Amino acid sequence: MAEHTNQVAIDPAEIWRTLRQFDAFSTFTDQQRESLEHAIAHEFGMTVRRYAQGDYICHKGEFELDLCIVLSGRAEVHDRDDRGVEVHTVYEAGSIFGELGAMGGRPRSFDVIAAQQTLVFHIPRHALKHLEINEKLRGILAERYRERAVRAMSARVELFAPVPESFIDELIPHCQIARYDLRGVPILEQGQAVDGFYIILDGFVQIVRHRADGQRRVLAYLREGEYFGEMALLGTGNAWASVFTAGKCELIKIDAGEFAELCRRYPAVERAMREAIVQRQHQEDTITDELSDLLEKSGQLGVIQSDALLVMDLDRCIKCDNCVRACESLHGRSRLIRNGVQIGKYLVPSACRHCDDPKCMSACPTGAVARRPEGEIYFKYDVCIGCGNCAIACPFDNITMIDTPSFDLAQARKAEIVGGRDFFRPYPQTHHDAGAGLLARLFGWHQEAHATPQTHEHVAPSYPIKCDLCDGLPFMGCVHSCPTGAAIRIEAAELFEEIGAVSARSHIRKANEGK
Amino acid sequence: MRCDGVVSIRVPASHQARHFGRLTFWALGATLAAAVVHAAMPGLGARLGSYRSGIVTAALFALASIYTIRKRWMWLTVRVMRIAARMPHTIAHRMLIADRLESWRLYHVIIGAAVLAPFWWHLDQGAGASRLEAALAAVAILLMLSGLAGAIIQDFLPRAMRVRPEQEVRPEDVEAAIHDVYVQAEEAILGHSEALVHAYLKHVRPVMLGARPARAMLLATISGADPAAPVVARLRAHKDEAPNEAETWERLVLLAQRKVRLDHNRFNLALGAGWMRLHIALAIVLAVLTAFHVAGALYFAGL
Numbered sequence: 001m002a003e004h005t006n007q008v009a010i011d012p013a014e015i016w017r018t019l020r021q022f023d024a025f026s027t028f029t030d031q032q033r034e035s036l037e038h039a040i041a042h043e044f045g046m047t048v049r050r051y052a053q054g055d056y057i058c059h060k061g062e063f064e065l066d067l068c069i070v071l072s073g074r075a076e077v078h079d080r081d082d083r084g085v086e087v088h089t090v091y092e093a094g095s096i097f098g099e100l101g102a103m104g105g106r107p108r109s110f111d112v113i114a115a116q117q118t119l120v121f122h123i124p125r126h127a128l129k130h131l132e133i134n135e136k137l138r139g140i141l142a143e144r145y146r147e148r149a150v151r152a153m154s155a156r157v158e159l160f161a162p163v164p165e166s167f168i169d170e171l172i173p174h175c176q177i178a179r180y181d182l183r184g185v186p187i188l189e190q191g192q193a194v195d196g197f198y199i200i201l202d203g204f205v206q207i208v209r210h211r212a213d214g215q216r217r218v219l220a221y222l223r224e225g226e227y228f229g230e231m232a233l234l235g236t237g238n239a240w241a242s243v244f245t246a247g248k249c250e251l252i253k254i255d256a257g258e259f260a261e262l263c264r265r266y267p268a269v270e271r272a273m274r275e276a277i278v279q280r281q282h283q284e285d286t287i288t289d290e291l292s293d294l295l296e297k298s299g300q301l302g303v304i305q306s307d308a309l310l311v312m313d314l315d316r317c318i319k320c321d322n323c324v325r326a327c328e329s330l331h332g333r334s335r336l337i338r339n340g341v342q343i344g345k346y347l348v349p350s351a352c353r354h355c356d357d358p359k360c361m362s363a364c365p366t367g368a369v370a371r372r373p374e375g376e377i378y379f380k381y382d383v384c385i386g387c388g389n390c391a392i393a394c395p396f397d398n399i400t401m402i403d404t405p406s407f408d409l410a411q412a413r414k415a416e417i418v419g420g421r422d423f424f425r426p427y428p429q430t431h432h433d434a435g436a437g438l439l440a441r442l443f444g445w446h447q448e449a450h451a452t453p454q455t456h457e458h459v460a461p462s463y464p465i466k467c468d469l470c471d472g473l474p475f476m477g478c479v480h481s482c483p484t485g486a487a488i489r490i491e492a493a494e495l496f497e498e499i500g501a502v503s504a505r506s507h508i509r510k511a512n513e514g515k
Numbered sequence: 516m517r518c519d520g521v522v523s524i525r526v527p528a529s530h531q532a533r534h535f536g537r538l539t540f541w542a543l544g545a546t547l548a549a550a551v552v553h554a555a556m557p558g559l560g561a562r563l564g565s566y567r568s569g570i571v572t573a574a575l576f577a578l579a580s581i582y583t584i585r586k587r588w589m590w591l592t593v594r595v596m597r598i599a600a601r602m603p604h605t606i607a608h609r610m611l612i613a614d615r616l617e618s619w620r621l622y623h624v625i626i627g628a629a630v631l632a633p634f635w636w637h638l639d640q641g642a643g644a645s646r647l648e649a650a651l652a653a654v655a656i657l658l659m660l661s662g663l664a665g666a667i668i669q670d671f672l673p674r675a676m677r678v679r680p681e682q683e684v685r686p687e688d689v690e691a692a693i694h695d696v697y698v699q700a701e702e703a704i705l706g707h708s709e710a711l712v713h714a715y716l717k718h719v720r721p722v723m724l725g726a727r728p729a730r731a732m733l734l735a736t737i738s739g740a741d742p743a744a745p746v747v748a749r750l751r752a753h754k755d756e757a758p759n760e761a762e763t764w765e766r767l768v769l770l771a772q773r774k775v776r777l778d779h780n781r782f783n784l785a786l787g788a789g790w791m792r793l794h795i796a797l798a799i800v801l802a803v804l805t806a807f808h809v810a811g812a813l814y815f816a817g818l
């Protein structure tokens with residue numbers, strides 16, 4: 001498996017000697033220390049890396065899901081946050097950063113740059129448990145996560161757009177983070193008293209209204225950055241509709257009394273909430289029984305939670321299988337099976353949906369399943385050990401394990417086609433072949449010469465493959481090669497655009513190809 | 516896979532445009548335009564002469580056939596994209612759209628229909644055609660007609676299939692569903708009266724194992740009728756052959772209904788694929804005959 005080029009080989013005991021000087025580690029017992037040292041020696045990805053002055057430790061927008069502890073040196077952030085507020089933070093030895101990624105699976109909020117030679121201890125998401133065994137450190141991490149998450153989210157919640165930063169400062173002490181792992185867990189029950197105002201930090205919730213005639217109607221799915229509980233807060237105090245989790249989700253719960261008090265002092269928030277209430281009540285008239293069923297089914301099938309869903313419009317599809325053939329032609333093995341569930345006139349075939357909450361990523365013990373800033377889920381094959389956990393975890397069976405020789409051939413095929421890892425990223429500039437002749441540059445001949453089967457330092461018997469949205473190409477093979485325009489990649493929200501049942505957050509750039 | 520109702524959901528604006536008949540429109544439009552050009556310039560054929568009109572005809576056929584290559588091989592696309600990657604963004608984006616297979620299909624249809632004009636001029640020059648040339652002309656006309664039929668099929672068949680209760684999209688899934696229905700029917704009669712078993716063997720099993728006539732299926736596709744309706748009516752009329760088994764008989768009738776509908780699903784899938792095979796076969800025959808024709812023409816020209 002590949003190591004980071006700046007990785008430093010340090011004895012776990014020596015790392016511990018540095019860590020114990022920091023306040024956060026002051027209450028570790030001998031047993032906890034031993035467990036941590038053992039983890040450093042054996043757990044994949046717990047590494048110390050050296051950064052020279054000016055090196056990037058974190059890249060804004062990237063899903064680098066590890067916690068960073070500065071062991072020595074200094075790192076800095078110079079940026080503006082989402083609200084445009086100037087941020088200047090200095091991380092000295094003992095500073096901890098990266099909680100949002102490591103604990104919440106969210107992208108980096110800022111670039112962190114080494115201000116001098118700096119040693120940073122990286123703890124990947126899956127290894128956090130070795131720090132959290134200590135109560136004090138667990139408390140510190142939870143507290144920092146809460147504060148960072150609320151700040152980061154409040155900058156993105158439209159409701160808080162008109163309020164000053166001081167509002168957020170006052171809000172933070174009244175916030176709690178609530179995590180849910182399963183679908184269908186009730187958060188609010190229609191008609192029951194509501195004790196909080198909720199902002200969705202991650203995942204989706206389902207809004208259900210039980211009508212007077214006893215019918216149950218799914219009205220909408222709310223997602224990250226949206227909120228609920230406002231009707232009770234400004235109305236009777238009881239929930240207008242029931243709210244259920246639509247899968248794994250994380251919420252910020254703000255104490256109802258405190259939030260009502262804050263709203264009184266910042267009337268702009270209350271005004272914005274009242275506007276939202278009118279819109280939500282109107283939603284009840286829009287949703288017919290049929291649409292409600294469709295929304296329910298889409299939630300159950302995980303369609304709502306997809307960031308880049310491949311659908312085939314059955315009014316156009318001539319069943320030619322060209323999409324499958326194009327995939328095979330580009331990747332050596334097709335990653336698409338033209339069969340699956342049907343939603344209205346759309347067929348949702350078996351191909352990775354780049355889930356909002358990718359189970360494959362959570363199941364990977366080495367962090368080999370990663371997410372790009374655009375939202376694509378991809379494999380870092382250099383850290384994959386071929387254990388197959390991701391394939392087992394994917395609820396839609398969209399990952400296939402293939403034997404290593406076939407995998408190498410498929411990789412070589414892709415390399416031959418793409419002609420270099422980042423050939424079209426960012427599209428359309430490329431620099432890698434600037435030295436080649438005009439014809440070679442136009443037709444990319446010289447790149448094919450480099451296409452050799454990939455060799456692995458660590459050879460697993462099999463490797464996972466799945467749709468990576470044709471990473472490295474400016475188009476998606478299946479969509480680009482559909483003769484009728486039936487195959488399209490969309491965000492689930494776009495299916496429900498007209499009825500406003502799911503808000504859009506399209507960030508898969510190639511999904512808009514052809515618009 | 517069974518239809519779950521028609522619900523008004525939508526996808527991006529780019530995808531909403533009405534498309535029914537779009538390809539047919541272009542195919543007919545291009546054919547008409549070619550006919551008008553031919554009628555408007557009757558002397559052009561003579562001015563071009565048989566060689567040049569033949570070369571233009573062959574070149575247009577060859578151009579139309581690039582679609583086939585593009586469809587089966589991503590090589591061309593990757594090359595086009597490599598050139599696009601060196602262009603300003605707007606041009607690159609247009610190249611990307613122009614290279615979509617959807618766009619290629621349109622070029623293919625338009626060129627395939629427009630070839631009519633030079634082909635006609637070429638025919639105008641060919642007094643005293645040999646058998647080979649007569650066959651070549653017939654195949655070329657058949658190829659164009661099959662293309663037009665294909666445009667109609669590709670435009671209208673998907674929707675005709677989508678409004679049906681059975682909507683399997685792959686032949687293997689239809690086969691699996693048919694097998695499943697058969698197994699269910701065989702299991703449904705276990706433990707029932709002898710009369711029911713006899714009635715099943717006499718009336719239902721032939722439906723389960725048999726195939727419907729292609730003509731009836733085609734008519735059902737065109738008219739939108741349910742091909743299972745007459746079968747269901749006929750089977751219901753035999754209800755009394757299994758007294759006191761009305762419920763099981765109705766279940767068998769519904770299974771037979773599903774089987775016929777699956778047969779229709781299979782027929783429609785075969786129609787889409789079968790037309791394409793015919794079109795490709797004609798194109799291959801045309802290419803072979805053209806090669807002989809060109810060789811002959813060069814030979815007689817003394818080249």
Ligand code: SF4
Nearest residue numbers: 352353355359360394
């Ligand atoms: S592989 Fe499965 S779980 Fe992972 S992102 Fe794709 S569809 Fe979701």
Ligand code: SF4
Nearest residue numbers: 317318320321323482
């Ligand atoms: S390429 Fe397009 S038309 Fe052909 S099977 Fe795939 S989605 Fe359907």
